[in-house]
Amino acid sequence: MSLLKKTILSITAQGHKAFVPYIMAGDGGLNKLQPTILKLQQLGVTAIEVGIPFTDPVADGPTIERAGERALANGTTLHTVLETLTSFASELTVPLVAMTYLNPILAYGTEKFAKDARAAGIRGVIIPDMPLEESEIVQPALKNASIDLVQLVSLTSTPERIERLTKRSEGFIYAVTVNGITGARSSFATQLDEHFKKIQTYTDTPVLAGFGISTPDHVKSFGSFCSGVIVGSKIVDCLVQDDWTTIENLVKASKTVAMK
Numbered sequence: 001m002s003l004l005k006k007t008i009l010s011i012t013a014q015g016h017k018a019f020v021p022y023i024m025a026g027d028g029g030l031n032k033l034q035p036t037i038l039k040l041q042q043l044g045v046t047a048i049e050v051g052i053p054f055t056d057p058v059a060d061g062p063t064i065e066r067a068g069e070r071a072l073a074n075g076t077t078l079h080t081v082l083e084t085l086t087s088f089a090s091e092l093t094v095p096l097v098a099m100t101y102l103n104p105i106l107a108y109g110t111e112k113f114a115k116d117a118r119a120a121g122i123r124g125v126i127i128p129d130m131p132l133e134e135s136e137i138v139q140p141a142l143k144n145a146s147i148d149l150v151q152l153v154s155l156t157s158t159p160e161r162i163e164r165l166t167k168r169s170e171g172f173i174y175a176v177t178v179n180g181i182t183g184a185r186s187s188f189a190t191q192l193d194e195h196f197k198k199i200q201t202y203t204d205t206p207v208l209a210g211f212g213i214s215t216p217d218h219v220k221s222f223g224s225f226c227s228g229v230i231v232g233s234k235i236v237d238c239l240v241q242d243d244w245t246t247i248e249n250l251v252k253a254s255k256t257v258a259m260k
């Protein structure tokens with residue numbers, strides 16, 4: 001079993017929920033990356049999703065898009081992100097998951113990417129613009145480096161597709177909670193619990209909810225019917241404002257969820 005999957009399952013076995021913050025590497029400068037990651041792991045997060053800035057982030061809402069623009073403006077590249085992560089990889093106690101579009105990986109070279117990413121502490125990759133049918137482009141190289149390829153399941157996927165994505169997803173299943181792009185939201189569609197429970201019937205790989213989650217109450221309500229949550233835009237905002245209290249309260253909520 002992969003480290004990522006094992007890590008999440010050990011959290012749920014303790015009666016807690018996984019909490020995976022998303023950060024944009026290079027937002028505020030790459031010298032912020034090490035202190036931010038070390039502080040997040042100290043707060044007890046399960047894994048950290050590290051975004052690689054990209055010029056054409058089609059799945060991203062305004063908060064993450066602007067964070068990416070700031071990171072690109074100060075010269076952040078996939079290369080410099082991996083180099084920075086590698087410089088403190090020995091201090092990592094949680095697995096990192098890279099969120100990147102396909103182009104930067106292809107430009108870097110898939111074999112080299114997999115090897116360097118692994119040395120940087122990356123144990124999973126999310127590539128939102130790469131359809132399942134094309135995963136052969138990167139999967140063999142990732143497999144060689146023991147890096148999971150995490151699949152995104154959308155609300156509008158057909159049941160057959162959901163089953164296929166779920167069975168192929170490694171590490172965890174990224175279940176998207178809304179139709180649309182990333183960004184903090186105040187409310188969600190009803191009956192999402194049925195959708196999430198259905199996804200979990202196909203596999204023992206944990207299902208995590210992401211998109212829009214931005215309050216401790218969201219963390220608790222999604223956590224009541226899946227294995228945990230991913231929080232992006234809200235974390236990115238808090239980091240810009242240096243608001244660690246809000247981040248701490250979100251993490252705490254994942255440790256006090258009651259299963260329905």
Ligand SMILES: O=P(O)(O)OC[C@@H](O)[C@@H](O)c1c[nH]c2ccccc12
Pocket residue numbers: 022049051059060064099128152181182183184210211212213230231232233234
């Ligand atoms: O920002 P939100 O709504 O909290 O959603 C998480 C999301 O930002 C993060 O997982 C992510 C950032 N960019 C993505 C692109 C595709 C899928 C997921 C992502």
